[in-house]
Amino acid sequence: MKYNFDEIVDRRNTDSYKWDSCEQGVLPMWVADMDFRTAPCIVEALQKRVAHGIFGYTKVPESYYDSVVNWFKNRHGWNNLQKEWILYTSGVVPAISVVIKAFTQPGDQVIVQTPVYNCFFSSIRNNGCEIVENKLLYKDQTYTMDFEDLERKVANPKAKLLLLCNPHNPAGRVWTREELIRLGDICIRHDVLVVSDEIHCEFVNPGYKYVPFASISEEMQHHSITCNAPSKAFNTAGLQIANIISDNPDYRQKIDRAININEVCDVNPFGVIALQAAYTDEGAEWLRQLNDYLCSNYNYLKNYFEQEIPQFPVIKLEGTYLAWVDCSVVLAKRTNGSSLSHCGLDAPHLSIEDYLLKHQQVLVNDGSMYGDDHFIRINLACPRQRLEEGMKRIVEGLKELS
Numbered sequence: 001m002k003y004n005f006d007e008i009v010d011r012r013n014t015d016s017y018k019w020d021s022c023e024q025g026v027l028p029m030w031v032a033d034m035d036f037r038t039a040p041c042i043v044e045a046l047q048k049r050v051a052h053g054i055f056g057y058t059k060v061p062e063s064y065y066d067s068v069v070n071w072f073k074n075r076h077g078w079n080n081l082q083k084e085w086i087l088y089t090s091g092v093v094p095a096i097s098v099v100i101k102a103f104t105q106p107g108d109q110v111i112v113q114t115p116v117y118n119c120f121f122s123s124i125r126n127n128g129c130e131i132v133e134n135k136l137l138y139k140d141q142t143y144t145m146d147f148e149d150l151e152r153k154v155a156n157p158k159a160k161l162l163l164l165c166n167p168h169n170p171a172g173r174v175w176t177r178e179e180l181i182r183l184g185d186i187c188i189r190h191d192v193l194v195v196s197d198e199i200h201c202e203f204v205n206p207g208y209k210y211v212p213f214a215s216i217s218e219e220m221q222h223h224s225i226t227c228n229a230p231s232k233a234f235n236t237a238g239l240q241i242a243n244i245i246s247d248n249p250d251y252r253q254k255i256d257r258a259i260n261i262n263e264v265c266d267v268n269p270f271g272v273i274a275l276q277a278a279y280t281d282e283g284a285e286w287l288r289q290l291n292d293y294l295c296s297n298y299n300y301l302k303n304y305f306e307q308e309i310p311q312f313p314v315i316k317l318e319g320t321y322l323a324w325v326d327c328s329v330v331l332a333k334r335t336n337g338s339s340l341s342h343c344g345l346d347a348p349h350l351s352i353e354d355y356l357l358k359h360q361q362v363l364v365n366d367g368s369m370y371g372d373d374h375f376i377r378i379n380l381a382c383p384r385q386r387l388e389e390g391m392k393r394i395v396e397g398l399k400e401l402s
């Protein structure tokens with residue numbers, strides 16, 4: 001079956017956080033959800049469940065765990081994954097928060113590789129821990145890990161966890177096996193636990209391969225906790241379900257305790273049904289076609305930028321649907337003291353995001369959220385027609401700024 005990702009679905013007035021947080025006329029290209037309907041196999045499974053009409057407390061069935069195990073074994077080569085290793089909770093952010101609670105004391109350090117998904121920062125702070133940055137190295141429109149810096153950071157006895165984002169939002173990297181092994185070796189040597197957020201694992205452009213961190217070796221598996229969910233890939237974030245996976249029964253006991261302390265132990269029937277419908281052959285085929293579509297959207301965006309405003313490089317996107325655009329040229333102008341008053345970015349705190357919203361009615365995410373205000377992040381998971389409109393607005397705004 002051929003799925004139609006060109007279809008324009010009106011999301012206004014559906015209580016969509018992405019759409020209904022913006023005024024009429026604004027084109028939202030910010031928060032990471034997609035403007036596509038989810039896979040028909042998921043919609044059908046949910047419709048059947050809705051028709052039953054009773055939505056009491058949910059008991060997660062054995063078949064749910066089978067779905068997770070089979071999917072990660074067959075699709076991603078995590079061959080020894082066991083059902084008993086899987087704990088569920090209401091989202092990947094709650095999962096990360098729970099893991100931080102389980103393995104740290106207030107005052108401990110948690111390492112993040114910046115720029116990175118903003119909720120990592122809040123989860124660390126909310127648990128009373130200190131954020132330690134192991135900044136990614138940016139060169140030739142891509143990012144690599146700074147292993148020497150990481151060696152120094154993990155050597156601090158207060159460092160307890162490293163939050164890995166695999167694939168990485170917003171750096172767009174799908175980490176290679178070699179990079180993951182090097183990172184894992186460093187963390188294991190210093191007894192720092194790797195917490196791997198793999199929510200973006202299904203979005204991989206041709207030529208790259210997602211490697212579940214824990215699948216690399218038994219040693220990596222023992223020294224890591226994996227957090228994953230079908231929600232990003234299948235556009236079901238509102239259904240709220242995610243997994244926390246560990247092969248270590250003592251770790252699982254600690255995590256289970258923290259899940260209960262944070263009171264995120266209840267999930268809803270729709271999340272459970274949706275995951276099982278998603279992790280099927282039909283779901284996989286839908287994903288294959290979606291990835292093709294997203295890849296061509298990325299190529300369109302990149303070419304458009306290169307032709308119109310080459311002074312704003314778009315980083316190489318190996319995975320995710322979030323384009324990360326280098327706007328250093330604008331910031332350099334401000335730092336040099338040139339007047340930007342003609343374009344309205346002279347106010348010290350007016351960000352590029354603010355400017356594009358005010359002058360072009362398009363909402364993107366400012367890089368400052370992720371730890372680098374030289375960038376903006378653009379969500380390109382939308383029908384091509386919408387992307388084209390968004391590109392016009394963004395490029396027009398950035399031209400004004402540069």
Ligand SMILES: Cc1ncc(COP(=O)(O)O)c(C=O)c1O
Nearest residue numbers: 032091092093094117169199237
């Ligand atoms: C890296 C990463 N982790 C977690 C999340 C959110 O997960 P959830 O909605 O399951 O809490 C996002 C959403 O964009 C993300 O990019």
